[in-house]
Amino acid sequence: MxxxxxxxVGFVLGLIARAILPGKQHQPIWLSTLFGMVxxxxxxxxxxxxxxxxxxxxDWTRHLLQLAxxxxxxxxxxxxxxxxxxGTKQTT
Incomplete structure (x- = not known):
């Protein structure tokens, strides 16, 4: 379990991290979940x-460190x- x-927790932290970071993130949501777990x-x-x-x-300090x-x-x-x-695809 x-x-x-x-x-x-990885999914939630990945979503919050994506919301905090400026600009558009290019990785898929499953990769953000893995990054959140790490x-x-x-x-x-x-x-x-x-x-x-x-x-x-x-454990607020621990949770803030996990988010960071x-x-x-x-x-x-x-x-x-x-x-x-x-990178990003550019059209001409």
Whole structure:
């Protein structure tokens, strides 16, 4: 069941990260979900490194770090995806 939550959280974080980033993102939604999952893992790792992974109550710091990780990974992933796919199509 934890894999289901990972997909749900990745999907939500990927969508929020896409909304935060300026401009149009070029990667498909499934890739944003994967990037959101990776961002959540990155945010959890950073939370563990600074000692705020487990706190009483709602872990707002950990959630903000997960969102920051998702924004970072979605932004970098979009640039990588765009460069691999050849950028935007231009008509003449």
């Amino acid at each position: 934890s894999w289901l939550w990972a997909i749900i 961002g959540a893992i990155l945010g959890n790792a950073v939370a563990g490194w600074i000692g705020v992974a487990e706190t009483p109550g709602i 990780g998702a924004v970072l990974i979605v932004g970098l992933g979009d640039m990588l995806y765009k460069s691999v796919r050849g």
